[in-house]
Amino acid sequence: MPKNKKPAGGRAQNFEPRYGKKTSYQDAKRRPGQSSAGTPGSKSPSHRGYRPESDEAPRKNRWSAQERAGRDEARGIRSQARDVRGPRDDRAPRDDRRSDAAGGRRPYEAQPRGDRRTFGDARPSYRDDRPRRDFSDRPNRDDRPRRDDRPARSFDDRPRRDDRPARSFDDRPRRDFGDRPNRDDRPRRDFGDRPARDDRPRRDFGDRPARDDRPARSFDDRPRRDFGHRPNRDDRPRRDDRPRRNDGPSRSNWAAETAAKAHQDHVDTVHERLQAEAVDAASVAQASFGDLGLGENIVRQLEALGAASPFPIQAATIPPILEGKDVLARGRTGSGKTIAFGAPLVESILRSQAGKRREFGRSPKALILAPTRELALQIDRTVQAIARSVGLFTTQIYGGVPQARQVGALKKGVDIIIGTPGRIEDLQNQGKLDLSEVQIVVLDEADHMSELGFLEPMQRILRLVQDGAQKLLFSATLDREVAALVDEFLVEPAVYEVAGESQDTSTIDHRVLVLDHRDKAEILNSLVDRDGKTLVFSRTRAYAEMLAEQFEDVGIPAVALHGDLNQAKRTRNLQRLTDGKVRVLVATDVAARGIHVDDIDLVVQADAPDEYKTYLHRSGRTGRAGRTGTVVTLVTRQRRRRMTEMLERAEIDAPFEDVRPGDDLLEEISGRQLSNVDA
DNA sequence: AAAAAAC
Known part of the structure; x- marks a missing residue:
C-alpha cells in the first residue's frame, strides 16, 4: 500500500465539526403531515407515538452533525467546542454503544418485532431499541425545551416560492455555443482561441483524430487507457526527474489499456498529464501541510480533523491549486x-x-x-x-x-x-x-x-x-x-493522480457470488446478519426499500437510502449508519459516490452495477484511508459473462464462487470482518 | 433503464 503511508490520519474526511450551541430550530424536519406534531410523545408503549421518558435526555443527539452545522450556520453561531463526541474519537466508543443499542447480533428469528412497520415514516415498531426514531421527523418535540431560547422557525420561507420566478431553461446562456461547431469535434475547437494552448503541452488536440473514430462516447472504457497513446509523451521530460512514475503500477495498466483501446482522444491528453504529476505527488509525500503552503490555522485544523500529514493526492494538488491553476485530479x-x-x-x-x-x-x-x-x-x-x-x-x-x-x-x-x-x-x-x-x-x-x-x-x-x-x-x-x-x-x-494506485494495491477484497435468483433473498439475509457495518446496493429505489424491509422482517435492523425518501429521512438514515444505530443500510447509487462512513467493512451489491465506474465507487465505500474491506457482488449465472467483462474494465480480480443458502462461504464472508468470534 | 438533481 504505497499511498497509504499514514493510515493513521486516515479518516480525515469523516470528522465532525464542532457544533456551536445547538438551537432548537427544527422546522426543516417537521413535516406537514405529521400526525403527532405539537404533542409530546405518548406514554403508552403500544401507541404509535410512544416515547419512553428515558429517551428524553439523550435524544438531543439525534440531530445529525450536518443539521446542527447547518442550523448554526444559519444563525451565525460560532462553534463552541461543545462537541458531544469528538471529531473522530467517537468511532471507537461507538462500536460499543452499538452493540448495546442494537442488542448485539441476533438471529433473524430472534428479533421480537412489534407490529409490522406501517409504512409512512415510522417504522418504529420493530425496533424496540429505537423508539424515538419516529420522532426524528419532528425534532421539535424532543428538544422542545430549547424552543424557549429560540423561537421555532416555521416554514416562513415557503411563501416565497410563489414569488419565485419560474426557472426557464430556455434562457440558458449556452446559446453562445451555437457558434461553436464543436459539439461534434468539440474539444479542440475551444482551444483554438485560447492562448493557453500554446504552453499547454499535454493537450493533444492535434492528434485528436481519434475523436472521429470514436463517435459515441462510451463510458465503459476507463480513462486511463488513454494514457497509452497520449502524445504527451513530449512533456514527459519531467518523468526523468520523477522516478516514481515508473513504479506506478497504474501507469503500466494504462499503457496496456491504451494499446487495447487507442480510440480514445483528447481525454487521453488529460490523463497523461495526470501521470506526470502523479510522480510529483509521491515525491512530495514527505512534505507537511505547512510546507505545501497552507497557513498555520488551517494546518492546525487539519490536524484536529485527523489529517496530520498530507496524503499523496493532497501533496500533489495543494501547491498547484494555491498557485491558481485549473486542476484535474484523480x-x-x-x-x-x-x-x-x-x-x-x-x-x-x-x-x-x-x-x-x-x-x-x-x-x-x-x-x-x-x-x-x-x-x-x-x-x-x-x-x-x-x-x-x-x-x-x-x-x-x-x-x-x-x-x-x-x-x-x-x-x-x-x-x-x-x-x-x-x-x-x-x-x-x-x-x-x-x-x-x-x-x-x-x-x-x-x-x-x-x-x-x-x-x-x-x-x-x-x-x-x-x-x-x-x-x-x-x-x-x-x-x-x-x-x-x-x-x-x-x-x-494541470492533471494529477497518485502513482501506484492500482486496484492491486487496494485494501479491498473483491468477490463475486454466483447464485440462483430464487436463493437471493436468503443469501442476502445471511450476508448482512453480522456485526460490522454493511452497505447494500440495489439498482432501484423500490428494491432498496424492499430489501430494508426484508432484513427487518428477519430481525436485522436496516434502513434505506434513496431518492424516494424525503431529505429528512435520507439524512437521518445515513446518520443512523454513521452512528451505528443500525448496521445495515440499503441504498441506491445515491450513496455510491463520495459518501464516507467509517467502518463499513462489507459492501454487498444485491444488483450488480452496469458500469465499471459504478462498481469502483460503490466498492469505495469500504476500504477507506487504507482500511480493509470486502465487496461482494451477487450475480445469476446468466450474468457471469457481463460481470467478468466489467471487472476487467475496472481492473479488479475477483474470484467467482457458486453459492447456495447455508453455505459456509456466506458465513465466512459475513463474519470474517471485525471482531468476529465464530472464526 | 435507473438514479440523481428544484419545486
Whole structure:
C-alpha cells in the first residue's frame, strides 16, 4: 500500500465539526403531515407515538452533525467546542454503544418485532431499541425545551416560492455555443482561441483524430487507457526527474489499456498529464501541510480533523491549486480528495480577502458542487471546519429542504458555497445567490457531473461564474467524460493522480457470488446478519426499500437510502449508519459516490452495477484511508459473462464462487470482518 | 433503464 503511508490520519474526511450551541430550530424536519406534531410523545408503549421518558435526555443527539452545522450556520453561531463526541474519537466508543443499542447480533428469528412497520415514516415498531426514531421527523418535540431560547422557525420561507420566478431553461446562456461547431469535434475547437494552448503541452488536440473514430462516447472504457497513446509523451521530460512514475503500477495498466483501446482522444491528453504529476505527488509525500503552503490555522485544523500529514493526492494538488491553476485530479476512493481541494481553496480565499473586511451580505467567493445532497453535506463538514479556523463562512445550498435558512445565510454573507446544482441554480435565478464574485469552483465527482442529466446544469452554472475563475475537477474515476466541461471552462489544466494506485494495491477484497435468483433473498439475509457495518446496493429505489424491509422482517435492523425518501429521512438514515444505530443500510447509487462512513467493512451489491465506474465507487465505500474491506457482488449465472467483462474494465480480480443458502462461504464472508468470534 | 438533481 504505497499511498497509504499514514493510515493513521486516515479518516480525515469523516470528522465532525464542532457544533456551536445547538438551537432548537427544527422546522426543516417537521413535516406537514405529521400526525403527532405539537404533542409530546405518548406514554403508552403500544401507541404509535410512544416515547419512553428515558429517551428524553439523550435524544438531543439525534440531530445529525450536518443539521446542527447547518442550523448554526444559519444563525451565525460560532462553534463552541461543545462537541458531544469528538471529531473522530467517537468511532471507537461507538462500536460499543452499538452493540448495546442494537442488542448485539441476533438471529433473524430472534428479533421480537412489534407490529409490522406501517409504512409512512415510522417504522418504529420493530425496533424496540429505537423508539424515538419516529420522532426524528419532528425534532421539535424532543428538544422542545430549547424552543424557549429560540423561537421555532416555521416554514416562513415557503411563501416565497410563489414569488419565485419560474426557472426557464430556455434562457440558458449556452446559446453562445451555437457558434461553436464543436459539439461534434468539440474539444479542440475551444482551444483554438485560447492562448493557453500554446504552453499547454499535454493537450493533444492535434492528434485528436481519434475523436472521429470514436463517435459515441462510451463510458465503459476507463480513462486511463488513454494514457497509452497520449502524445504527451513530449512533456514527459519531467518523468526523468520523477522516478516514481515508473513504479506506478497504474501507469503500466494504462499503457496496456491504451494499446487495447487507442480510440480514445483528447481525454487521453488529460490523463497523461495526470501521470506526470502523479510522480510529483509521491515525491512530495514527505512534505507537511505547512510546507505545501497552507497557513498555520488551517494546518492546525487539519490536524484536529485527523489529517496530520498530507496524503499523496493532497501533496500533489495543494501547491498547484494555491498557485491558481485549473486542476484535474484523480485519487481513488477514500484517498482524501475533500481535503485535497478544500484546504487550498480556503487558503486561497483567505489570501484573496486579506486586509478586507468581512462585509455583511458579501457574495460567495468559492463554489463547491456535488452530485448528491448527502455528499454536499459531508463536504461541508470538512470544509466548514477548515474555513472557520480562519474566519471564513460556508453554507450549504441543496434541495429537499426549505430555502429560508439558506437564503438567510446568503443574506448575511458567506464565503464558500457547497451544494447541489438544482438549488444553486434555483436561488441564482431568484436573484438570491450571486455567483459573479466566485473565484474558485470545485466539481467533486466531476465525471459524474458531466453525465447526461448533470452536464447542462453544470454548464449553466459555470457560465454564471466569471471567466477567470479557477476550476478544480476531482473524481476517483476522472476520465474523458469531463472533456465537455474541460474544453469550455478550464485553461491549461494541470492533471494529477497518485502513482501506484492500482486496484492491486487496494485494501479491498473483491468477490463475486454466483447464485440462483430464487436463493437471493436468503443469501442476502445471511450476508448482512453480522456485526460490522454493511452497505447494500440495489439498482432501484423500490428494491432498496424492499430489501430494508426484508432484513427487518428477519430481525436485522436496516434502513434505506434513496431518492424516494424525503431529505429528512435520507439524512437521518445515513446518520443512523454513521452512528451505528443500525448496521445495515440499503441504498441506491445515491450513496455510491463520495459518501464516507467509517467502518463499513462489507459492501454487498444485491444488483450488480452496469458500469465499471459504478462498481469502483460503490466498492469505495469500504476500504477507506487504507482500511480493509470486502465487496461482494451477487450475480445469476446468466450474468457471469457481463460481470467478468466489467471487472476487467475496472481492473479488479475477483474470484467467482457458486453459492447456495447455508453455505459456509456466506458465513465466512459475513463474519470474517471485525471482531468476529465464530472464526 | 435507473438514479440523481428544484419545486
